[in-house]
Amino acid sequence: MSGGTLLRRDPPRIRFSLYNVSLVLVVLIAIAAIFAPVLAPYDPLGQDILQRLKGPTGAHWLGTDELGRDVLSRILFGLRSSLTISAGAVAVALFFGSILGLLAAYYKGWADRIIMRLMDVLFAFPVMLLAIGVIALLGPGGFPTAIAIAIVYTPIFARLLRAPALVVATSDYVLSARSIGASDLRIIVFHILPNIASVILVQVSLLLSSAILVEASLSFLGLGTQPPVPSLGMMLSEGRNFLFLAPWPAVFSGLAILIVAFALNLFGDALRDGLDPRLK
Amino acid sequence: MTILRRLRGRLIDLLVVITGVSILVFAFIRMIPGDAVAIMLGANAEVTEDRIEALRIRLGLDLPIHEQYWNWLTGVLQGDFGVSIWTGRPVIEEIAGHVWPTLQLTFLALLTAIVLAIPLGILMARIRGRRGEAFVQAGSVIGLTVPPFWLGILMILVLSTLAPSLQLLGYVPFGEDPLGNLQRLFLPAFALSLPILANLARLLRSTLLEAMQQDYIRTARAKGLPTRRIFYKHALRNAIIPFVTSVGIMAGYLLGGAIVVEQVFAIPGLGRLILGAISERNYPLLQASILLVTCTFVLVNFTVDVIYTLIDPRISE
Numbered sequence: 001m002s003g004g005t006l007l008r009r010d011p012p013r014i015r016f017s018l019y020n021v022s023l024v025l026v027v028l029i030a031i032a033a034i035f036a037p038v039l040a041p042y043d044p045l046g047q048d049i050l051q052r053l054k055g056p057t058g059a060h061w062l063g064t065d066e067l068g069r070d071v072l073s074r075i076l077f078g079l080r081s082s083l084t085i086s087a088g089a090v091a092v093a094l095f096f097g098s099i100l101g102l103l104a105a106y107y108k109g110w111a112d113r114i115i116m117r118l119m120d121v122l123f124a125f126p127v128m129l130l131a132i133g134v135i136a137l138l139g140p141g142g143f144p145t146a147i148a149i150a151i152v153y154t155p156i157f158a159r160l161l162r163a164p165a166l167v168v169a170t171s172d173y174v175l176s177a178r179s180i181g182a183s184d185l186r187i188i189v190f191h192i193l194p195n196i197a198s199v200i201l202v203q204v205s206l207l208l209s210s211a212i213l214v215e216a217s218l219s220f221l222g223l224g225t226q227p228p229v230p231s232l233g234m235m236l237s238e239g240r241n242f243l244f245l246a247p248w249p250a251v252f253s254g255l256a257i258l259i260v261a262f263a264l265n266l267f268g269d270a271l272r273d274g275l276d277p278r279l280k
Numbered sequence: 281m282t283i284l285r286r287l288r289g290r291l292i293d294l295l296v297v298i299t300g301v302s303i304l305v306f307a308f309i310r311m312i313p314g315d316a317v318a319i320m321l322g323a324n325a326e327v328t329e330d331r332i333e334a335l336r337i338r339l340g341l342d343l344p345i346h347e348q349y350w351n352w353l354t355g356v357l358q359g360d361f362g363v364s365i366w367t368g369r370p371v372i373e374e375i376a377g378h379v380w381p382t383l384q385l386t387f388l389a390l391l392t393a394i395v396l397a398i399p400l401g402i403l404m405a406r407i408r409g410r411r412g413e414a415f416v417q418a419g420s421v422i423g424l425t426v427p428p429f430w431l432g433i434l435m436i437l438v439l440s441t442l443a444p445s446l447q448l449l450g451y452v453p454f455g456e457d458p459l460g461n462l463q464r465l466f467l468p469a470f471a472l473s474l475p476i477l478a479n480l481a482r483l484l485r486s487t488l489l490e491a492m493q494q495d496y497i498r499t500a501r502a503k504g505l506p507t508r509r510i511f512y513k514h515a516l517r518n519a520i521i522p523f524v525t526s527v528g529i530m531a532g533y534l535l536g537g538a539i540v541v542e543q544v545f546a547i548p549g550l551g552r553l554i555l556g557a558i559s560e561r562n563y564p565l566l567q568a569s570i571l572l573v574t575c576t577f578v579l580v581n582f583t584v585d586v587i588y589t590l591i592d593p594r595i596s597e
Contacts, residue, residue: 017414018414018418021418071445088486098594117296117297117300119298120293120296120297120300121296121297121300121301121304122304124297124300124301124574124577124578125301125532125570125574125577126533126535126536126538126573126574126577127532127533127536128535128536128537128540129536129539129554129573131534132554132558133305133308133541133566135558136558136563136566137308137311148580184300199540201359209425211469213425213427216427217427217429217537217540219427220427220543221403221540221541221543221555225559236429236430236433240544242439242487243433243436243437244440248435250430250433250438251434254427254429254430254433254434255430257427257430258422258425258426258427258430261425261427262422262425265421265424265425266421269421272369273537
């Protein structure tokens with residue numbers, strides 16, 4: 001403790017540098033996922049039994065798995081499928097969650113009560129358990145996983161949008177828009193939504209980070225993406241069987257999950273601090 | 281008076297949510313595409329019309345839907361969750377046989393997280409604005425996003441190379457072998473606790489920093505109290521309330537995360553039971569497991585909320 005100041009009032013701009021790091025990581029991850037077919041040195045499904053369970057070499061940077069498949073190529077394609085599923089799920093949750101949250105805030109009264117109670121019920125389930133329930137219903141696979149994650153995240157967006165939309169809906173500019181005869185839809189889309197866009201952006205980034213982890217968990221359990229499509233969680237669970245012979249597939253696929261979730265979470269965090277006027 | 285009204289409101293919320301959850305979980309078994317009964321029998325060798333009809337009547341699926349719900353609900357309230365499709369035993373017995381490892385794992389993880397999060401959160405608040413804050417900040421996000429199952433696998437890999445004699449996998453009941461029990465549960469509990477540890481420490485940091493900006497801190501400073509006393513007595517006390525609330529929310533994450541971590545460490549808990557129920561299409565078992573775990577989660581949150589209402593002076597006024 002130095003002198004009388006326990007907590008300095010003005011921190012240096014370290015958030016900015018973390019923001020930059022996360023931004024670079026997010027861009028690199030996006031490039032890796034989008035250009036996986038170009039970047040991958042091998043076919044992610046191509047087997048080479050003679051080269052199985054090898055450590056990192058010049059030919060296979062991250063080694064090979066139990067069927068001699070190139071781990072780097074599989075991670076790139078796994079990243080692609082994990083991100084597609086997670087992004088799709090968050091987009092669907094955002095769409096339905098926004099609609100429900102905005103409707104609840106705009107119409108208030110019974111609509112609000114019914115919608116939000118429904119959201120409370122969905123929100124009451126532990127995330128993994130609700131996802132597992134949905135997958136038990138739809139069967140395992142990438143698409144059911146996306147649906148499951150979307151259902152789990154819909155109440156989060158509904159709650160997130162309802163509160164600021166309630167405030168905005170009673171603000172003067174919405175009142176004036178209504179007084180000049182703007183329709184409900186127009187007010188919601190052009191006046192309420194843009195005012196809460198920053199809140200949404202932060203949440204999208206944070207939820208994308210946790211969606212990656214949920215997707216990886218489900219694939220790890222064998223409920224998510226099914227073989228032969230590579231996915232990070234499945235690579236980890238397959239690699240586990242050969243952990244002491246060749247730890248590389250398990251170690252690197254898990255590291256990839258961590259890096260993606262880390263980058264997105266840090267990005268959301270930095271974005272929140274940057275956008276929140278109270279913290280400036 | 282307001283405190284009673286608030287508690288009554290929370291109780292009504294609780295009943296609505298639990299009713300909603302029960303309807304959803306009940307509907308769950310009916311939403312399975314195709315004929316659930318045929319699917320349930322499907323894994324068996326012979327599917328005959330007679331057998332389908334017999335199982336349908338046994339499950340009460342020939343009644344109108346609201347009667348089915350009512351029968352099911354009254355059964356559940358009396359502790360009858362139906363029988364396992366395969367063993368014919370009451371599912372509640374199968375759940376009771378698997379619940380202890382999961383509860384113990386969840387509890388240990390929560391305890392680890394709370395015990396470590398308080399000093400870490402204080403430390404994180406204290407280094408604000410100093411060199412190295414960015415690293416601690418980044419470190420806390422790593423803690424938040426590290427997949428517990430990967431961490432578990434890494435720990436198994438490293439520890440079994442360093443200390444091959446250590447028994448890391450499986451489960452023995454605490455009553456039989458307390459030391460062996462804790463030795464086996466230590467790693468999974470730590471792996472499971474890391475994300476909530478990071479979460480709670482970050483929360484404590486930000487609420488502490490927020491508390492330090494409040495007027496009462498300035499007053500305390502103005503009357504000349506030592507900084508250490510201000511920090512630990514005034515700021516920490518106020519920052520601990522949101523901390524307690526989010527511990528309840530963490531319970532849901534823990535129960536879900538335990539399913540995955542149990543797989544890594546070969547722990548015969550609810551996770552294994554639920555995954556087994558999915559692959560065996562043992563829907564009554566799955567239904568009961570989801571209902572019980574979710575209701576536990578809801579009740580934990582309700583309890584935390586009641587405690588919060590009772591201890592927060594701002595609400596009880």
